[in-house]
Amino acid sequence: MSRHKIIHNLDLDDELDDFDGGDDYADGGEGDGLTEEDQEHMRQGTIDVRSNLPPTAANVTDKQIQESLWHYYYDVEKTVKYLVSTVEKAQKVSKKATAGKAQGGLFSFASMEICGSDAYTSLGSVGGRYLQQAEVVGGDALQFQRSSFQDFFHDTPWLNIPKDREAIFTPPPHPRGGLLGGSSEGAPKMSKLQALAAARKKKAQEDKSGSNTGVETPLANLKIKDDVPPSSNPATSHTALQSRLSKPTSRGFPTRKRKDSNEHEKVNKPPTPTRVSQPSTPAFPEVTSEVDQCEPSAFASTMFSNRPETSRHSKNNYFTLNIAANTSVTAANPFAGPSPDDIVIAAQSKANGKENKKAPKTNGEKRADQIAAGVEAIKMDDTPRAKSKNLNVLAEFEKAKAKNAANFVVIGHVDAGKSTLMGRLLYDLKVVDQRTVDRYRKEAEKMGKSSFALAWVLDQGSEERARGVTIDIAMNKFETEKTSFTILDAPGHRDFIPNMIAGASQADFAVLVIDASTGSFESGLKGQTKEHALLVRSMGVQRLIIAVNKLDTVAWSEERFREISTQVSAFLTAAGFQSRNIAFIPCSGLQGDNITRKSTEPAALWYKGPTLVEELDNSQPASRALSKPLRLSVGDIFRGGVQNPLSVSGRIESGSLQMGDALLAQPSSQKCYIKSVELDNEPADWAVAGQNVTVHLSGIEEQYLKVGDVLCSPSSPIKNISRFTAKVLAFEFVTPMQIDIHRGRLHTPGRIIEIVAVLDKHTGAPVGKKKPRVVKPGLVARVVVELDTAVPLEAPSRVVLRSGGETIAAGLLE
Numbered sequence: 001m002s003r004h005k006i007i008h009n010l011d012l013d014d015e016l017d018d019f020d021g022g023d024d025y026a027d028g029g030e031g032d033g034l035t036e037e038d039q040e041h042m043r044q045g046t047i048d049v050r051s052n053l054p055p056t057a058a059n060v061t062d063k064q065i066q067e068s069l070w071h072y073y074y075d076v077e078k079t080v081k082y083l084v085s086t087v088e089k090a091q092k093v094s095k096k097a098t099a100g101k102a103q104g105g106l107f108s109f110a111s112m113e114i115c116g117s118d119a120y121t122s123l124g125s126v127g128g129r130y131l132q133q134a135e136v137v138g139g140d141a142l143q144f145q146r147s148s149f150q151d152f153f154h155d156t157p158w159l160n161i162p163k164d165r166e167a168i169f170t171p172p173p174h175p176r177g178g179l180l181g182g183s184s185e186g187a188p189k190m191s192k193l194q195a196l197a198a199a200r201k202k203k204a205q206e207d208k209s210g211s212n213t214g215v216e217t218p219l220a221n222l223k224i225k226d227d228v229p230p231s232s233n234p235a236t237s238h239t240a241l242q243s244r245l246s247k248p249t250s251r252g253f254p255t256r257k258r259k260d261s262n263e264h265e266k267v268n269k270p271p272t273p274t275r276v277s278q279p280s281t282p283a284f285p286e287v288t289s290e291v292d293q294c295e296p297s298a299f300a301s302t303m304f305s306n307r308p309e310t311s312r313h314s315k316n317n318y319f320t321l322n323i324a325a326n327t328s329v330t331a332a333n334p335f336a337g338p339s340p341d342d343i344v345i346a347a348q349s350k351a352n353g354k355e356n357k358k359a360p361k362t363n364g365e366k367r368a369d370q371i372a373a374g375v376e377a378i379k380m381d382d383t384p385r386a387k388s389k390n391l392n393v394l395a396e397f398e399k400a401k402a403k404n405a406a407n408f409v410v411i412g413h414v415d416a417g418k419s420t421l422m423g424r425l426l427y428d429l430k431v432v433d434q435r436t437v438d439r440y441r442k443e444a445e446k447m448g449k450s451s452f453a454l455a456w457v458l459d460q461g462s463e464e465r466a467r468g469v470t471i472d473i474a475m476n477k478f479e480t481e482k483t484s485f486t487i488l489d490a491p492g493h494r495d496f497i498p499n500m501i502a503g504a505s506q507a508d509f510a511v512l513v514i515d516a517s518t519g520s521f522e523s524g525l526k527g528q529t530k531e532h533a534l535l536v537r538s539m540g541v542q543r544l545i546i547a548v549n550k551l552d553t554v555a556w557s558e559e560r561f562r563e564i565s566t567q568v569s570a571f572l573t574a575a576g577f578q579s580r581n582i583a584f585i586p587c588s589g590l591q592g593d594n595i596t597r598k599s600t601e602p603a604a605l606w607y608k609g610p611t612l613v614e615e616l617d618n619s620q621p622a623s624r625a626l627s628k629p630l631r632l633s634v635g636d637i638f639r640g641g642v643q644n645p646l647s648v649s650g651r652i653e654s655g656s657l658q659m660g661d662a663l664l665a666q667p668s669s670q671k672c673y674i675k676s677v678e679l680d681n682e683p684a685d686w687a688v689a690g691q692n693v694t695v696h697l698s699g700i701e702e703q704y705l706k707v708g709d710v711l712c713s714p715s716s717p718i719k720n721i722s723r724f725t726a727k728v729l730a731f732e733f734v735t736p737m738q739i740d741i742h743r744g745r746l747h748t749p750g751r752i753i754e755i756v757a758v759l760d761k762h763t764g765a766p767v768g769k770k771k772p773r774v775v776k777p778g779l780v781a782r783v784v785v786e787l788d789t790a791v792p793l794e795a796p797s798r799v800v801l802r803s804g805g806e807t808i809a810a811g812l813l814e
């Protein structure tokens with residue numbers, strides 16, 4: 001049985017009895033308090049042992065026999081063996097002592113030196129190891145000791161000991177341990193009889209001083225924390241224990257319930273792994289502030305491990321603290337603690353005000369809220385408004401003959417080389433200058449991550465740089481002759497898929513980066529390569545450019561390129577991409593081959609197709625929902641414009657806006673006004689669908705706006721809904737279940753309450769059973785989703801449904 005189990009199986013009462021009896025063990029009683037059964041065992045055992053002892057051990061007393069019998073649980077054989085060996089040892093000592101005496105009695109004195117101060121102070125009593133041994137065996141040795149002692153001093157006047165006969169007391173070689181005090185760790189192991197004698201001595205001292213230290217120590221170890229109500233468990237409460245432990249007892253031996261002669265030793269050993277340990281200090285600062293609390297011993301912890309959790313140290317507290325602590329220490333230990341997905345969602349739901357859900361309001365509170373809302377509604381808005389130029393924005397847009405604008409999201413498995421590829425592209429197009437890249441290179445080298453220098457052009461966060469992983473969408477712009485592009489560099493790590501979804505929701509098309517190096521393509525395909533491709537497709541992305549990257553690692557093998565292209569295009573067409581909308585480019589982001597210039601590598605000359613930038617420029621201009629009502633998804637909120645107004649940035653999904661326009665923020669239903677507009681950090685009078693814009697607002701306070709909200713025109717507002725029907729493609733098994741609903745930056749909890757039908761992928765007609773209980777991965781189904789709170793959503797928004805950190809389905813609101 002494991003030690004853990006042994007300790008758990010101990011009976012508390014038994015153990016406490018042992019504590020009671022442990023000291024009585026040495027009180028000299030001869031079986032006082034023994035049960036009748038024990039007395040009979042003892043009587044018979046004494047007879048048996050005596051009859052088995054050899055003549056050399058004739059001097060052994062009944063008391064010694066009985067102590068040994070008790071120790072060995074009436075095992076006659078062991079008792080005899082033990083007593084014989086003890087007598088033999090004593091006789092050896094005695095012989096040596098005799099020899100010593102013959103040499104002037106110095107040996108016995110030397111022996112006393114070995115015993116050290118114990119022997120000296122316990123002279124004639126117990127405690128000194130040597131003397132004690134002699135006393136136990138009785139007979140010759142002890143007599144010899146005493147006589148030799150007397151002999152030694154017979155010619156010595158009192159207190160006038162000649163120098164050459166003075167004792168030199170040397171301390172014991174090890175700190176004294178065990179029952180005589182001090183730690184038993186590192187101390188020489190006591191013999192059993194030494195332990196008995198030590199216990200006697202201790203008892204005698206306690207009797208003298210009237211103190212009860214013998215029970216106080218285990219009691220202190222068993223101390224139950226004050227926050228456990230004493231009455232909750234009378235058998236184990238502090239007072240109950242104290243009264244039990246300090247109860248006087250007349251028994252000479254502990255009761256026979258003892259299971260193992262070594263149990264004390266066991267429970268006094270260092271803490272077991274089962275101990276309910278406090279979390280380490282740095283992670284839980286709040287907990288460490290309570291260091292004044294007594295820690296229970298290992299024994300007590302084990303015995304009381306079932307006690308109710310205290311409010312202060314409840315598991316919940318640990319969990320909350322853990323998250324809080326880890327969010328700030330991720331740089332030190334990046335992947336410790338809760339997953340970044342948890343952190344992202346926790347932070348965003350906090351921003352959405354969904355953390356710490358309040359208790360339902362009372363009627364009185366509701367009435368007060370209504371009155372406050374009414375007052376708010378009739379309040380005069382005295383914020384100075386920007387004067388509208390009353391432009392015909394669509395006509396202005398036509399006139400401007402602006403370049404095509406396109407957003408593309410860069411997706412792919414973690415470490416496929418997405419950021420490096422985009423960093424290279426920006427560097428080669430001179431969007432990023434040489435000095436900046438040199439600086440990144442030096443800094444990256446210092447951190448031992450020199451290969452990430454180009455990725456740092458996109459990965460600007462210190463945590464991203466320390467971890468070498470993209471965490472959030474990085475936005476960058478560049479222009480070709482025909483098009484103004486916005487790069488949305490998405491994280492590849494599965495923990496940051498919510499951020500990838502936010503990026504994909506703003507994209508007109510996608511660049512899928514695949515790591516062609518040996519083994520990486522295969523593992524990426526099983527990982528996020530497929531998931532990302534499926535996600536962007538479900539979110540309405542139709543065009544995909546596949547950058548078959550890191551071809552430098554496989555010597556620009558055309559065969560490898562073909563193999564990857566074949567496998568990936570088979571998967572993509574199965575996922576709903578049309579072959580004319582997908583293109584493959586062999587490239588090396590690190591070396592810059594086939595990104596903005598054709599590769600000059602001799603091994604890469606087999607490729608005659610376009611570079612990545614050329615392929616990007618071939619993209620058809622994205623259609624803009626210019627004539628539809630305004631919908632601006634809030635991607636970021638900040639203060640900092642002229643006179644510090646509240647500013648938001650995001651993509652205009654549909655419609656248009658201009659300075660001075662009134663807006664409605666949903667779901668808060670707060671009205672506000674556009675004070676000024678910025679496009680690409682330049683002031684502008686207006687902006688249209690498809691553009692990423694910054695608007696500085698007036699007439700609204702921060703608490704009414706959150707990331708993921710929608711700004712719309714008050715005349716055609718988006719509605720807040722708490723239930724919708726959607727046509728979704730299942731990535732995993734879908735059943736009525738708890739989910740998180742993602743639309744762009746909006747995340748909200750809810751549940752699938754009904755699976756209406758599984759649908760034919762091509763016709764959209766219901767197939768199979770009505771209201772099936774489960775949708776298998778790969779099938780399309782119509783589901784009804786209920787949200788915890790009403791949010792601005794409308795058909796035909798694209799939503800992603802996730803559960804437990806996995807994307808389970810994605811599709812369109814109906």
Ligand SMILES: Nc1nc2c(ncn2[C@@H]2O[C@H](COP(=O)(O)OP(=O)(O)OP(=O)(O)O)[C@@H](O)[C@H]2O)c(=O)[nH]1
Pocket residue numbers: 412413414415416417418419420421451452455468469470490491492493549550551552553587588589590591
């Ligand atoms: N040999 C070689 N290594 C490359 C190439 N492109 C990127 N790498 C290396 O691959 C590693 C990962 O590059 P990143 O650009 O951070 O990859 P990523 O896909 O952006 O990573 P996440 O955004 O975290 O998913 C870095 O060490 C790069 O130097 C390439 O073309 N050839």
